[in-house]
Amino acid sequence: MIRNHFLMALAIISLCMVFTYPKDFRCTFSKGSSSSGVCEYGNEIVKDINASGLINLNETKVTDCATIHGCLYATQAHLNKLHVNGSANLEKCTVHRNTHINGSLxxxxNIFEGTLTISSNKVCFDATSTQSIEIRKITRDNNQQVVILENSSTVIGNITFAAGNGVVVVDCNSKLTGNVIGGVVVKKEDYDKDSK
Known part of the structure; x- marks a missing residue:
């Protein structure tokens, strides 16, 4: 138990050190390499990415699959397939095929052209278009799972909650053309009132 706490503290200290160093001191990997640490990809085309740690994609095109274990920050990236175990922070990105995220989004x-599968209790889509969304059951808790669609977000297919305890919150500018399976739809203004 003490060893686990020590290792976790060491990992946190290491990450803090990475964020305080100037960019010139950070490691940079590219061209589809399998890597770990802080990995930064620029305006380039790579076949695939298999990386652990903090991954930054800026105008990067991945022609096969990006597999990330850790934290992904992507801006204006084009990805064929995306798998994230950790957190995904995306802005103005397009994923052409299926996306799997075990963690936060x-x-x-953003545009998700394939099925988006997420393991999370709460996901917010802001000005985002998706085909269909599958929210997987999180085995360790029975909390309500929430999907929020705001600022002209669109879901063309279904939203499915595997645990059967889902809520889809839709603002007046967003739309859901499919069905909600295992959950209910609530207007954003009603959800905001109930949350206070």
């Missing part, structure tokens, strides 16, 4: 102005 934050972002704005």
């Amino acid at each position: 934050n972002g704005k102005d």
Whole structure:
């Protein structure tokens, strides 16, 4: 138990050190390499990415699959397939095929052309377009799972909650053309009132 706490503290200290170093001191990997640490990809085309740690994609095109274990920050990236174990922070990105996220998803102005599968209690889509969304059951808790659609977000297919305890919150500018399976739809203004 003490060893686990020590290892966790060491990992946190290491990450803090990475964020305080100037960019010139950070490791940079590219061209589809399998890597760990802080990995930064720029305006380039790579076949695939298999990386652990903090991954930054800026105008990067991945022609096969990006597999991330850790934290992904992507801006204006084009990805064929995306798998994230950790957190995904996307802005103005397009994923052409299926996306799997075991953790949190934050972002704005994204397009998911395939099925989006997420393991999370709360996901917010801001000015985002998706085909269909599957929210997987989180085995360790029975909390309500929430999907929020705001700022002209669109879901063309179904939203499915595997646990059967889902809520889809839709603002007046967003739309859901499919069905909600295992959950209910609530207007954003009603949800905001109930949350206070």
